[in-house]
Amino acid sequence: MIKNTAPVLVSDPKRRNFLKTSGALGLAAAAGGVSEIIYAQDKKILKIRTYADMRSLDPAYSQGVVDEEIQSSIYSKLIQYKPGREWGYELDAAESIEQVDDTRIKFKLKEGVMFTGGFGEMTAEDVKYSYERILDESLESTNTPDWGSLKEVTVDSKYEGTIVFSDPYPPAWNIALPYIVGNIISKKAWEEAGGKVDTTTPCASGPYMHQEWQPKQKTVLARNPDWHGGVAAFDEIHIFPIDDENTAQIAYESGDIDCTRVSLGSVGNLKASPPANSTIEEYPSLYYVWVGMNVENETMANADLRKAVQHCIDVPSILQASYFGAAEASTGIIAPGLIGHRPKGKLPPEMNIAKAQEHLAAAGLSDGVSITLDVLNKSANVTTAQVIQATCAQAGITVEVNLHESGAFWSLGDSSSGERYKDIQLILNRYSMAPDPSYATAWFITDQKGIWNWERYSDPEFDKLEAAAKSISDVAQRDEMYRKMQDMMEDSGAYRFITHEASPVIYRNSINPAFRPDGLPLLRSFSSS
Amino acid sequence: MLFYILKRLLLSIVIVMLAVTMLFCMIHLVPGDPARILLGPRATPELIASMSARMGLDSPFPVQILRFFGNLFTGDLGMDVITNRPVADIVFNQLPYTLWLIFSAITFAILIGISLGCYSALHRNTLVDRITGILSVACITAPAFVVALYSLLIFAVTLHWFPAVGAGEKGDFWDQVAHLVLPAFAIGLSWIGYLARLVRASMLEVMGENHIRTARAYGLPERIVVYRYALKLAVLPTVTVIGVGMGFLLSAALLTEIVFARPGIGKLIFDSITTRNYPVVMGSVLISTILFVVSTTLSDLINAWLDPRIRASL
Numbered sequence: 123m124i125k126n127t128a129p130v131l132v133s134d135p136k137r138r139n140f141l142k143t144s145g146a147l148g149l150a151a152a153a154g155g156v157s158e159i160i161y162a163q164d165k166k167i168l169k170i171r172t173y174a175d176m177r178s179l180d181p182a183y184s185q186g187v188v189d190e191e192i193q194s195s196i197y198s199k200l201i202q203y204k205p206g207r208e209w210g211y212e213l214d215a216a217e218s219i220e221q222v223d224d225t226r227i228k229f230k231l232k233e234g235v236m237f238t239g240g241f242g243e244m245t246a247e248d249v250k251y252s253y254e255r256i257l258d259e260s261l262e263s264t265n266t267p268d269w270g271s272l273k274e275v276t277v278d279s280k281y282e283g284t285i286v287f288s289d290p291y292p293p294a295w296n297i298a299l300p301y302i303v304g305n306i307i308s309k310k311a312w313e314e315a316g317g318k319v320d321t322t323t324p325c326a327s328g329p330y331m332h333q334e335w336q337p338k339q340k341t342v343l344a345r346n347p348d349w350h351g352g353v354a355a356f357d358e359i360h361i362f363p364i365d366d367e368n369t370a371q372i373a374y375e376s377g378d379i380d381c382t383r384v385s386l387g388s389v390g391n392l393k394a395s396p397p398a399n400s401t402i403e404e405y406p407s408l409y410y411v412w413v414g415m416n417v418e419n420e421t422m423a424n425a426d427l428r429k430a431v432q433h434c435i436d437v438p439s440i441l442q443a444s445y446f447g448a449a450e451a452s453t454g455i456i457a458p459g460l461i462g463h464r465p466k467g468k469l470p471p472e473m474n475i476a477k478a479q480e481h482l483a484a485a486g487l488s489d490g491v492s493i494t495l496d497v498l499n500k501s502a503n504v505t506t507a508q509v510i511q512a513t514c515a516q517a518g519i520t521v522e523v524n525l526h527e528s529g530a531f532w533s534l535g536d537s538s539s540g541e542r543y544k545d546i547q548l549i550l551n552r553y554s555m556a557p558d559p560s561y562a563t564a565w566f567i568t569d570q571k572g573i574w575n576w577e578r579y580s581d582p583e584f585d586k587l588e589a590a591a592k593s594i595s596d597v598a599q600r601d602e603m604y605r606k607m608q609d610m611m612e613d614s615g616a617y618r619f620i621t622h623e624a625s626p627v628i629y630r631n632s633i634n635p636a637f638r639p640d641g642l643p644l645l646r647s648f649s650s651s
Numbered sequence: 652m653l654f655y656i657l658k659r660l661l662l663s664i665v666i667v668m669l670a671v672t673m674l675f676c677m678i679h680l681v682p683g684d685p686a687r688i689l690l691g692p693r694a695t696p697e698l699i700a701s702m703s704a705r706m707g708l709d710s711p712f713p714v715q716i717l718r719f720f721g722n723l724f725t726g727d728l729g730m731d732v733i734t735n736r737p738v739a740d741i742v743f744n745q746l747p748y749t750l751w752l753i754f755s756a757i758t759f760a761i762l763i764g765i766s767l768g769c770y771s772a773l774h775r776n777t778l779v780d781r782i783t784g785i786l787s788v789a790c791i792t793a794p795a796f797v798v799a800l801y802s803l804l805i806f807a808v809t810l811h812w813f814p815a816v817g818a819g820e821k822g823d824f825w826d827q828v829a830h831l832v833l834p835a836f837a838i839g840l841s842w843i844g845y846l847a848r849l850v851r852a853s854m855l856e857v858m859g860e861n862h863i864r865t866a867r868a869y870g871l872p873e874r875i876v877v878y879r880y881a882l883k884l885a886v887l888p889t890v891t892v893i894g895v896g897m898g899f900l901l902s903a904a905l906l907t908e909i910v911f912a913r914p915g916i917g918k919l920i921f922d923s924i925t926t927r928n929y930p931v932v933m934g935s936v937l938i939s940t941i942l943f944v945v946s947t948t949l950s951d952l953i954n955a956w957l958d959p960r961i962r963a964s965l
Contacts, residue, residue: 175922177733185691185733262701264694320735336743338922339818364816364912373912376807376815435951529681529927532688541683 149502156218165357168648171370171382175363177339179323179332181305182256182263186554187642189440190302195343195645196326197305198350199228199245202297205647207405209459210248210556215244215350217648219299224290224595225271227299231281235350235576236280239325241308246283250275251309253285261318268303269271269558270294270592292600296558306643310543329354329646343645354650374628381629386448389626399631404448404624405641408555410455410562411620413495413510414577416546421493424467426485428615431493431548433481434514435618436473438513444505449624453610454593455553455562455623459639461597462559467619468612478517495548497523498531503550506620510550521548523580535576549576552623557640559604560592566611577616652953659951663944668720670940671933675716678929685927689733705732708928721931733926738934741809742916746938750913752907753900755835757893760842765889767843767849769882775855783847790844795903799837799910806833816912834911838903842896846889855886887958894950897943940955 132615149497174188181197184190194202203209213219235244253275256263257383270291276284285520287294297306305351311324323332330343343359362378364370368387375397384392384402392402413440415428422428437451453467482488497507498592504525525532533539534546553574555561563573567585572578584607591603610615636647670730687694688700694702703709707718707729722729767787771780807815819827857863858881866876905917916935923931 138714147780262698264690264696336821336914337741362817362912366909366912369816369910369912372803373816376803376811378807378815378817412855514931527686528925529685533684536684536687 125234125237129546130151155640165354166650168356168359168650169362169379170359170645170648171362171364171373173363173365173383173539174336174625175338176321176361177302180319181252181307181320181321182200182261184264184265184302184305186290190365191643191645192332192341192343193302193305194328195330195359196305196323196328196332196346198235198327199247199300199304199306200231201304202646203300203420203557203644205644207639207640209639211295215306221295221595225273225287227285227294228278229283229285231344232350233281235327237308237311237325238331238346238348239311241325244278244306244308244327244474246275246277248255248309249306250277251312251626252306255304255312255317256303256453262411265303267353268298268301270298272298280509286374290493291593292595293558293560296381297556297561298444300557325408327451329358332437333358348604352647359363359645359648371628380633380636381627381648383556383641384628385623385628386445386624386626389448390446392626394630397628400628400629402626402628403637403641404626405637406450406458407623407625407641408460408557408640409552410452410457410555411506411550411552411623412452413618413620414453414549414551415616416543416549416576416578417614417616418578419544419547419579424485424487425615426481426492427487427493430478430481430485430487430517431514431519432469432612432615433478434517434519435510435620436513437471437618437620439473439513440506440509440620441543443509444502445621445623448626449621452619452622454605454611454619455555455566455609456559456604457640458556460557460559461601462562462591462608464608468609469618473513473516475513478519482517488518492520492522494524494545495545495550496523496531496546497525497550497594498525499525500506503552506550510548535572535574542622543576543578546576552577557638560588563588563591563604563607566607579611579614579616581610581614655955658765659948666938666944667940671894671937672716674931674936675719678932678952679712681927682918685732685929688927702732705730708929723937728937729930731928731931733928737928739761741919741931742934742938745914745916745935748913749901749904749908749917750942752831752834752904752913752915755831756838756903757842757900759768759835760839760846761889761893764843764846765850765882765886765891766920767847769846769877769885771851771886772854772858783787783851786941787847788843793841794835794904795841798840799834799907802833803833803910818913828911830911834913836906838900838909841903843893849888849892850885852884853888854881857881857884860884881958884958887954890950890953890957894947896952897946901939901943 149253150262165234170226172188172191176192177185177189179193184193198215200214200219201211202214215231215235217230217232219227222228231244231249233248236242237244253269253272256266256269257272270293271287271289273286273288273290276286278284304329308325312319319333326332327344329349331346333344341361343361345354345357366375367383370379370382371384371388373379378568389402389404396402415422415431417423441447441449441451451471453464456462493646495507495510497503507523511523514521534549535543537543553565566579567575567588568580571580587603587607591600594600594603625635628642629635633649634649636644636651638644678902684699685727686699690698690702707715730736731738731741756775767783771783774780803815806812808919813832814830817830819830863876863881866880885910900915904915907913908915908918909921916939920932920939923935931946
């Protein structure tokens, strides 16, 4: 064999060349990254984190807060959310706006609101196009429900118009005009683009313009020199999609970003020893977390068993174990500060094992019962499930926890995806909402059974109230109706409300951030200090 | 040799097709309506049906898979239903980040691992050899994500030597290199240990072979015997290991891309599976599978080319 391998002793030029070439290729690959562009370090840049990557720059296809953070920076609306601790709005492109009667909102645009790219001045015609296109069925927008009973927008003059609803729709002021579907786009630009856009946009009218999207890496916004509101605070805003909050915190501490939401678990440490030149603020969140019970499941159909479970769940223990004491107990599904928030729930947050045992006896289950709890595989949820398991055991209820990854979890109650919805007994759930109570209650009506109403709760009175409350202008009356709906949910025994969580944020003292009352950043209002 | 190459190529095509078919089946076994997950809670049943049709999910399963392979032969990986971009564009946009990461990690591991292994073999049973052995095993057992987290805390947060997240400014080479150091270190560390042990063992074996004794008998300087003749043979197993290890490198890259919030094919697959974005899942897994199969085939071919004994046995 050695003789056969003699060529090894005399180097083979081909092989030597190969090895040399490999090395050279490596260097060439490295050199290939060198580019002609050198990044300007002297620009005033805001670096901020979002939890997901951008999906669309078209308001019709915007998928929630991540897209909206970008769109609200590059487009104008008639009104914008006002930064601060209380929900409210401020004028943006509108010079004036007024609810003239139950179904009509009149507006007048400021003169000189310009679209970039030579698409001219914003007119009432653009507002009409922007709003009405969301209703266009052929566009297949998922955001159509946000406009509620919008019928049309009439153009009264170049700058004036009237938003007309077929029925009163008070949520328009909370979730339509200042939110995703309230973004005003250029009719001319969109028509030239074929009626819709995806990850690029032909023009902007806000303080910033969309400059670049590097998928999975960052979105860059650049100052719009023609913004009607003056001079935007930053030359550029770099938005980094970082899904994990701990990674985001590391990125903040290493100086890669200037502002981020942090995990509830790290709030204590950050407060005890905050990073230099940083401020930590806590905002209540609009999320709502609850334990739902499937009223149509054979075991859980027993109302006394459901009530026993309600009494077995010790909310303070969950808040301590899963949310590190950084979140408050909730009283329902509507967060504090919103119409319909209940200052106090019917059940106290603390468990009451004696009452639970009474209900178990009434249910004929004094000897104990075994039930399942379906949970999304996030650490806070798993901890919550373990606490529930422990406290239920004290009353003789054995809870078996089923963990699911997100795709599987979010289809559990979907009756079109098989029969699994029937097996749900207890489910730990968490929904988000926009700042109007109708956004929270919409999922618990009878029509939502098998879609998002996984408890399969059904009460004609609840359905009637839910439909009516959306179209009542009187705030006090609306407030009363939404409170009553939550009372009914609690009385059914199908819900045990846990928390609205919290949104802790950290930012450098070199910036003046602007947040919604739920802690979401309003990038257009950020400035440097 | 030509027959061998053809045989390997055919086998590679079969492996890719099997892997993709298996994945296709697995995806459809996972519960959850992808259209509903993609569109969110406010989608109407009509919208969900329309999205299902756009994703091709309204056809029977065999039709879907045949259509996928049909499109594949025309180079069409489909469209991403979220951003309306061709899947091929998305995948090939992310692929260089992963390749660059893997290439850097393995280069770093080869440079240090082979040097350490060689040094250990030449100083067998000395204190340095023993320390190297312990360190190598420690490196092998350290999971990439743990190394990633600690390296972030030490080198990014505490020392501020390197950036923590992202892949660097497009066009700024040195910024990209700075963003690459920690992720490459996280992936490469365990490979250093592995290669060091492998090269040490291989080197010890080669050093005892007849042709090395012959070289010494010719009076060649020890440096030339070691580096020109012994090391060249001793590193051969590393080519095979790296080829086969491409799968491990890809999975390590996935974890690292998540921890460092780096773009890349691993993170693309993860995000696409979470959102049930099937066209992107299929496209990105197909490319990863091809990458794996090509690298193992290449390593076999390189081995055959470099080692006449292997070539002779074909």
